[in-house]
Amino acid sequence: MRMTMSWRKSLVVVIFGIAAFSGPFGGNMVLPLFRYIGNDFSVGQFYLGLTITLYMMPFSILQLFSGMLSDVFYGRRKTLLFGAAMYSLGALSSYFSPSIAIFLLSRVLQGVGSAFITPISMALVGDVFEAEVRGRVMGFGALLTTLGATLGPLVGGFMGLIYWRYVFLVMLLFGLILFILIYFFLPEQNLTHFxxxxxxxxxxxxxxxxxxxxxxxxxxxxxxxxxxxxxxxxx
Structure with a gap:
């Protein structure tokens, strides 16, 4: 039976799709850029490795807190807005970073933002869609995640030939689109009675x-x- 989705369900699909695609896409775009980043900041492999580690650490750890914060304390909308703002700020700061220290700090901010975007966008799907439809939406998100992970290095390598910092403008664009969609169109979910x-x-x-x-x-x-x-x- 074909399901007619409301505008709210359509919006959640768009938000979830952007979150599912932009995370691995933005993360993998950095991988081909190590040579350019190293030359620009005059650093070796240790600091280049930290650009991934310092992104993944807050992303992994803060997911323990972000779901609870959205469920009980602040709601989905506020926590998603915080995540999109941190991700965008980190991308903007990465683009203008004058030193490796500022660049690494910017990657931390991006990791914090992702920790508040990815799990909560998945929770939104659970809030809005019925159980029999939820699996199809999650499958759509998995498809976009794979597509983002595949296209990320290709696009990153191409942009590195032009100017490696442009990669972070692409990440900034994703973050701003998410922020605008959430701020202007996503209504607040009711907090869990907990x-x-x-x-x-x-x-x-x-x-x-x-x-x-x-x-x-x-x-x-x-x-x-x-x-x-x-x-x-x-x-």
Whole structure:
């Protein structure tokens, strides 16, 4: 049975689609630019690697908080606006960065913004669409994510031949489009009727579980690293 979507559902699809596409597209556009960034700032591989690490760290960690903040405290619209503003500010600052320190700080801001855009746009889909339709919308988002990850290095490499900083103007464009759509057209969702004390308790256990998993992975990595060293030395 064909479903006729309301304007609100259409808007959520557009917001979710832009978020799903722009995240991997913008992230992967940076990968072919390492040579140009290194030459511009006169830095080596260590600092170039940090451009990815300092983006992914806040993106990974702050997702623990962004969903709870949108559910209980501030609502979807305010948290999405915050994310789009941080992402846009980070992209603009990256474009004008006079030094590697400012550039790395700008990447942190972009990671913070993404942490408030990606999960909350997915939550919007759950808020608006019925269960039997939700899977198709999420599948559409997965398609755009793959497309963004594929096109990102191609577009980034091409723009690097012209001027590598133009990549961040493309990211800025995505951020501004999201901000405008959310600010002018997206109505606020009702906050979850949830006890805030209970929310903090769940958040505390979420952080604890994250730290346990992180320590476990660190221990596993250390084990295999030591194992490879001892195996090499034994020969």
């Amino acid at each position: 006890n805030r004390k209970e929310a903090f308790r769940i958040l505390k256990y979420g952080i604890f579980n994250f730290l346990v998993i992180l320590i476990g992975f660190m221990g596993l990595t250390l084990f295999f690293t030591r194992l490879s060293i001892y195996t090499f030395l034994s020969n």
